[in-house]
Amino acid sequence: MLFDFSGTLFRVESTESWLRAVLDETGHTLPEPELRATARSLEAVGALPGGASPVQLPAHLAGVWAVRDESAELHRAAYTGLSRQVALPDPALYDSLYERHMTPAAWSPYPDAAEVLRVLRERGIGVGVVSNIGWDLRPVFREHGLDRYVDAYVLSYEHGVQKPDPRLFSVACAALGADPRQVVMVGDSKEADGGAAALGCRVHYVDHLPVTDRPDALLPVLHLVG
Structure with missing residues (x-):
């Protein structure tokens, strides 16, 4: 079988749990309403692997999205590309989010x-x-x-x-x-x-x-x- x-x-954790974990791990904070709004935005763009698909796929990511699972590099490029559509307090957080989803805790x-x-x-x-x-x-x-x-x-x-x-x-x-x-x-x-x-x-x-x-x-x- x-x-x-x-x-x-x-099943991967919720987008809000994902974002909270990374903010906690990296020592960043967001006001609660902003954190929840950011999580909703990340979910809408499909940034969490294993989570919701993008509501609308950006044209510049369409090519890599179609073959995202064929290599580690393509997978990272697709999902960090999606997450970068959402403003975060530190540019390093985009890679931190990607790293988080690969952990057993997620x-x-x-x-x-x-x-x-x-x-x-x-x-x-x-x-x-x-x-x-x-x-x-x-x-x-x-x-x-x-x-x-x-x-x-x-x-x-x-x-x-x-x-x-x-x-x-x-x-x-x-x-x-x-x-x-x-x-x-x-x-x-x-x-x-x-x-x-x-x-x-x-x-x-x-x-x-x-x-x-x-x-x-x-x-x-x-x-x-x-």
């Missing part, structure tokens, strides 16, 4: 993620994580105790290919030694994760919701495999 990362097994597993992965391991079913991403998410899984259940990580930036390109799913199936026709891909994006269907994988979708609003959406996948 293959899983997407963001919005499927884990991510929370969905409530049923551990149980689902544990049961799959007990049943002897191989598990792979296939993610469009520009950084190494393995420390997030280790910090939250889920790395023990994952047999393979296939990350777009490490292969220069991003979902829905079937090649990324093919790499994942090969890493598990699995026939794609016997594999289920679980994700939150019909556009990206649906690419697995081109190989013959079954695809199961979950909603990309806050952790508190999605307590058990992963549990049904246990009925999709023997």
Whole structure:
């Protein structure tokens, strides 16, 4: 079984939490109304990876946005480019925000993620994580105790290919030694994760919701495999 990362097994913190953490870490302060307004602006421009998509994508970022998950450099350029549309008290904060989202503290597993992965391991079913991403998410899984259940990580930036390109799913199936026709891909994006269907994988979708609003959406996948 293959899983997407963001919005499927884990969810990133809220944009306001993200901004507050970075301001605290760097010793900056903003009046409360300004902090909340800035967080709303950052959310609107889509500055938080794993958060909301841009309401309107600037023309000068359209090219890098389309291929943002193909390398670490492109990913950083896309998201720091978006965040720079919003005024912050120190130019260094744009990179600090980007660094924050790559930390385990910025991510929370969905409530049923551990149980689902544990049961799959007990049943002897191989598990792979296939993610469009520009950084190494393995420390997030280790910090939250889920790395023990994952047999393979296939990350777009490490292969220069991003979902829905079937090649990324093919790499994942090969890493598990699995026939794609016997594999289920679980994700939150019909556009990206649906690419697995081109190989013959079954695809199961979950909603990309806050952790508190999605307590058990992963549990049904246990009925999709023997």
